[in-house]
Amino acid sequence: MAILERNHLMIIQEVAREGSLTAAATRLNLTQPALSHAVRKIEIQLGVKIWRREGRSLVLTQAGAWLLSLANRLLPQFSLAEERLEQFANGERGILRIGMECHPCYQWLLNVVSPYLERWPKVDVDVRQKFQFGGIGALLNNEIDILVTPDPIHKQGLIFTPVFDYELVLVVGNDHPLRNVEYILPEHLINETLITYPVPTERLDIFTQFLQPAGIAPRQQKQIETTDIMLVMVEHGRGVAVLPKWLVEEYAPRFGLHSVQIGKFGIAKQIFLGRRETDEELQYLADFIKFAAKINT
Structure with missing residues (x-):
């Protein structure tokens, strides 16, 4: 032949x-x-x-x-x-597949991706939304290359790097009575409708770090997937929400909103970027993590 x-x-x-x-x-x-x-x-x-x-x-x-x-x-x-x-x-070209385990992190990610693409003109970015709450498995199974999460689960073969510090705050409308308190206590939310993303309660810090230790639950919980709709509901007095302070400040000019500290000491959080140890030599991936940390400091 x-x-x-x-x-x-x-x-x-x-x-x-x-x-x-x-x-x-x-x-x-x-x-x-x-x-x-x-x-x-x-x-x-x-x-x-x-x-x-x-x-x-x-x-x-x-x-x-x-x-x-x-x-x-x-x-x-x-x-x-x-x-x-x-x-x-040489790590100069590829597709960087990013999985998201953080609803409000999309806005943060946009601020990183745009200048990153200018730095790496031969690298494409693909954001995978379906791994919002199964990101660790997706990372281990090579379905994504980077996992954006505020709640890393440390597993063998994975490395998590903190890239951004932020504070969770209670978001209320401008006419809401809680607007004028110095910080909220768990009992302040007993008669409130708490609007959250469609996330299990055990993954919501407002419950695990604030309400549940005090043995308190809000009057009602509503789940809304879209940040804009959530904030419109808050603006019109349909409930309160808990979001990163930086995100509230970014949306404030568009909505009638006010943020209030949660508890006397607040709730501090970090955004982590997770990757596989075996991808350490991929220069464009390593640079994304370094750049994400640098752009937010």
């Missing part, structure tokens, strides 16, 4: 381009006798005549013309593939 090799296409292309074996041999860094032998060997290996002689010139047969057309299409792709593979090996 005939096996077509890349060097066959290179020889066919160069001979056609230069018009003679002597000139093609120079381009291919071969002697003219060595190229003549290679030309005969190609025809024997492929079992078909590729050239015919017309005087001193070599003219392509119908099979040769088809192979030349194939060479013109494939050889640039080979060169591109080798260039890309070298870039992958």
Whole structure:
């Protein structure tokens, strides 16, 4: 069975381009006798005549013309593939797949991704939303490359880097009576409707760090997935919410909102970026983590 090799296409292309074996041999860094032998060997290996002689010139047969057309299409792709593979090996090109375990972190992520893409023009970013609450498994199974989470679960083979400190605050409308308190106590929320993202209670800090230790629950809990809708509801007195302070400050000009400290000492949080230990040599991934930490300090 005939096996077509890349060097066959290179020889066919160069001979056609230069018009003679002597000139093609120079381009291919071969002697003219060595190229003549290679030309005969190609025809024997492929079992078909590729050239015919017309005087001193070599003219392509119908099979040769088809192979030349194939060479013109494939050889640039080979060169591109080798260039890309070298870039992958050097950590210069790739797709950075980011999984999110943090609803309000999308706005934060935008502030990182845009300048990062300018730094790495040959790297694409893909944000995966379906791993909001199964990110550790996705990271371990190579479905994502970076996990954005405020609640890292340390597993063997994973590294979590803190990149951003923030404070959780209670968000109320401008006319809400809690607006004027210095900080809220658990009992302040007994008669409130608490609007949250659709997250299990055991993953909500307002419950685990504040309400449950005091044995208190809000009058009602409503789950809303979209931040904008959540804040519209708060603005119109339909409930209160707990969000990062930086996010409330960013949205404040668009909504009638006010933030109140939660408890005497507040609730401090961090955003972590998790990655696999085995990806340590991927330069564009490591730089994303370093850049994310730097841009927020």
